[in-house]
Amino acid sequence: MAISRAECVALDAADPLKRIRDEFVLPDGTIYLVGNSLGAPPKTAAAAVTRTVEQEWGGRLVGAWNASGWFDLPLTTGDRLAPLIGAGPGQVVVGDSTSISIVKTVSAALGLRPGRRVVISDLANFPTDRYVVEGLAEALDGYEVRDVTGVENLADALSDDVACVLLSEVDYRTGARHDTASITALVQAAGALMIWDLCHSAGAYQVDVSAADFAVGCTYKYLNGGPGSPAFVYAHPRHQAEARPLLTGWHGHAAPFAFEPGFRPADGIRRFTVSTPHVMSFAPLNASLDIWERVDLAAVRAKSVALTSIFIELVEELCAPYGLELVSPRDPERRGSQVSFGHPDGYPVMRALIDRGVHGDFRAPDVLRFGFAPLYIRFVDAYDAAVTLAEVLEKEHWRDERYGDRLTVT
Amino acid sequence: MAISRAECVALDAADPLKRIRDEFVLPDGTIYLVGNSLGAPPKTAAAAVTRTVEQEWGGRLVGAWNASGWFDLPLTTGDRLAPLIGAGPGQVVVGDSTSISIVKTVSAALGLRPGRRVVISDLANFPTDRYVVEGLAEALDGYEVRDVTGVENLADALSDDVACVLLSEVDYRTGARHDTASITALVQAAGALMIWDLCHSAGAYQVDVSAADFAVGCTYKYLNGGPGSPAFVYAHPRHQAEARPLLTGWHGHAAPFAFEPGFRPADGIRRFTVSTPHVMSFAPLNASLDIWERVDLAAVRAKSVALTSIFIELVEELCAPYGLELVSPRDPERRGSQVSFGHPDGYPVMRALIDRGVHGDFRAPDVLRFGFAPLYIRFVDAYDAAVTLAEVLEKEHWRDERYGDRLTVT
Structure with a gap:
């Protein structure tokens, strides 16, 4: 074996993040490898929502x-989140959803690049990114979406009519992590603006948005903000004075309580807010940010690389005969904190695995995803998950007919 | 006196809604006449958010x-809310904010009236309505906002280039209630679509949207859904198949988990959803809807009319010498559940009043607003509020310098 269970126990004992796990609610008997879809609750989340009510x-x-700072929650929460993505104060706001955040940033980018009428989106992006840009381009006369299939084809797609490029830093299916520095430079050299979708990277490791023009992301995956917790927008300071997002609600107005008839955007990042913040949904997120403030992001990345590497080695060793194929990059530098394997019967395999207490998820057509949230996943979890997966495949548990009936929403 | 305190006590004792008040959290020593801004918490709200966490x-x-029905919350909550606005199942979705809901409905209306390029908005609308439409018209080539000043000028503004009209059913400043049936008929006769903003009417009385094309509203005022609780969209069944809202996120897709590259709108009202619902913010709203299911809306309206009428009579009698002027319509049929008075020193007057336990709010330049949420405001509250207001004016408490420094956000 690549590594023994005892060695994993020893790694957990030496883990500088081991005490952080105790701050999360994790059901007994479950190995929760779906923190890349919905993070586990901080133990303080229930008290936070009760206090808010x-x-x-x-x-x-x-x-x-x-008196409770509700009005400024998008800004104060944004400032707390900013260090996790390499941003400074006044550069991030929290609110609305990721899809709405894409509308804000793409529309702002179009306004900053007048005359350029193309938005590039990678078909590997999470579909909502593509859908939202499609809806926007359809509504705005004369705009179009140019799809690329993989960032390796981005250079060919860049032309002087491209206003902006929207890419996911980490691919939601494969877990592949892009080289943001070189891609951002390529896009900006072509005169376009770079918008990064950080849904699968924020909280997985130290993100660095400082060269990007805009970024968006959700807070309910690795950031553990809770189901449907508000999304974030990053806008580089060089764009804030000129950016005019299409969504112009009163909370983004320079003087919201003056009730002026016309819209005047607020100074700075506040103009990326729209309307009354969903206060209840901020409470668990701020409980989670209390934890993040005490976390060493270098330790998060080191643990993530170790966890995902060990899992890949174990699965490949134990499951070699059963048709699993690694979909994620083998080079840890090119991975987020997720490992994906392809299997033609991936759907029933995942259901059989969940039935045995190992929770990953499935993405069509054939991808088994395993998220390793470094704040609460242990090395023994990676070990036990690999061993259980091997059992499911070896003993063909997944052929049981009850695993074939319905997709699980994740 | 128009009515004695003892008579108010007797009215409360006979009030068919009196037990409903016990289901809300109301701080001792406070008369809370700001339920038209933020409703009071249902006592079950804390348990609801704790259960969700x-x-x-x-x-x-x-x-x-x-397993907990999160994915369908926008639809299931919409179906629960529907009867309060005169809608049926499958006609209402809950999610996002009112401002975002306006983008959804106005953009859908523009698509349904191709060639018509004008959106009419009343300058008496809450400003965010105007701002959002302004942002949309600016982004969409060749569209414009046509402002009217008061619905009495609407007929003159309707022309064959008007795609839709956006009006508030109840004016947020004056509390005036419009005749939706006649206005809707007028707008539709001109070939335009009617979009009602129900923020200040939903939960104030039985709304009837059945003739409207679209409607939007918030749920945190009379509906008591909590701070920033999600908004709602109503779409008439005759428009649902053709409507294409601009905001096309994956939750509005016909097959969100098929991860298709292109957007195909879901059937029915679901296409007005965008992205992951803010689950935590739905919990208190559903706790409130548990109460609404047991409430007789005819009793709500009868009590609202009585409360606001008594308050007007008392204030006019007690405060006659002090320069207060009724801003709300005197005819109860033309009022929502709010009473507004103008006073040149309205801001310090309201602050002095709040300091004495009577909470209303102030809207520039000179309007004192008093909201009467019939579910928990008593007749003695109306009486005591009027008496306290008279004292503040008679003794000129409001001249104290501490009442002049800062606007209270409401």
Whole structure:
């Protein structure tokens, strides 16, 4: 064996992040490798939402908009999140969804590149990115989406009519991590703006958006903000004064309580807010950011690389005869914190695995995904998951008919 | 006096809604007349958010998307809300904010009226409505916003280039309630589509959207859904098959988990959803809808009319010498559930009043607003509020310098 269970136990004992795991709710008997879809709850999340209801809403009623800082939550939460993506204060706002955040940033980018009428999107992007850009281009007269199939074809697609490029830093299916520095430089050299989707990288490792023009991302995966927790927008300071996002609600107005008839954008990053923040959905996210403030991001990345590497080695060794194929890059530098394997019967295989307490997920047509959230996944979890997967395949548990009926929403 | 305190006590004792008040958290010593801005918390709201965190998120993790019904929350919550606005099942979705909902409905309306390039908005609308339409018209080539000043000028503004009209059913400043039936008929006779903003009417009384083309509204005012609880969209069944909202995220896709490259809108009202619902923000709203299911809306309206009428009579009698002027319509049929008075020193007057436990709010330049949420405001509250207001004015408490420094965000 590539590594023994005892060696994994020893790695966990030496893990500088081992105490962080205790700060999360993880059901007994479950190995939760779906933190790349929905992060586990911080133990303080329940108290955070209760406090928001009882002390803030119940205690101060409408006065909480000022007294509890609700009005500024998009900015204060953004400033707390900023270090995780390599941004500074006043560069990130939190609110709305990732899809809405894409509308904000792409529309702002189009306004900053007048005359350029093409938005490039990678077909490997999570589909909502493509759908949102498609809807926007259809609505705006004369705009079009240019699809590329993989970033290796990006250079050929860049022309002087390209306004912006929208790419995922980490591919949601394969877990492949792009070289943001070189791609950003390539795009900007062509006169276009670079927008990174960080959904699968924020919280997986230290992201660096400092060269990007804009970025968006969700907070409910590795950041553990809770189901449907608000998304974020990063806007480089050089664009903030000129950017005019299409979504112009009153919270993005320079003087929201003056009730002026016309829209005047707020200074700075606030113009990327739209309307009343979903206050309840900020509470667990801020509970999670309390944890993140104490986490060493270098340790997160080191553990992530070790976890995913060990899992790949074990699975390849144990499951060699059973038709699994590594979909993720073998080079850890080119991976996020997720490992994907292809298998023609991937769907029932994953269901059989979940039934045995190892939770990953499945993406059509044939991809088994395993997310390794370094804050709470242990080395023994990687070991046990690989051993269980090998059993499911060896004993063909997945052929049981109850595993074939319906997709699990993840 | 128009009515005595003892008579108000008797009215409360006879109120068919009196037990409903006990289901809300209301701080001692506060008369909360700001339910038209942020409704009070249902007592079950804290348990609802705790259950969402502990049992759903913590207990089922990502499996809760199916097992706890998270994926369908926009539709199931919409169906629960529908009867309050006179809509049927499959006609309402809940999610995002009111501003985003306006983008969805106005963009859909523009697509349904090709060739017509004007959106009419009333300058009396809440400003975000105007801002959002302005941002949309600016982004879409060749579109314009035509402002009217008051619905009485709407007929003159309707021409054959008008695609849609966006109006608030109840004016946020004056509390004036429009005659939706006649206005909707007027707009539709001109070939345009009617979009109602129900922020200040949903939950104030039985709304009837059945003739409208689209409607939007928030759920955190009279509906008591909590701070920043998700908004709703109503789309008439006759438009659902053809409507193409500009915001095309994956949750509005016909097959969101097929991960197809191109966007195909879902059948029916689901196409008005965009992305991952803000689950935590749905929990208090559904706790509130548990209460609404047991409420007789005719009793709500009758109590609202009585409360606001008594308050107007008392204030006018007690405050006659002090320069207050009724801004709301005197005819209760033309009012929502809010009473507004103008006063040149309205801002310090309201602050002095709040300091004495009567919470209303202030809107520039000179409007004192008093919201009467019939589910939890009593007749003695209306009485005591009027008496306290009279004291503040008679004794000129509002001249104290501490009342002049800063606007309260509401």
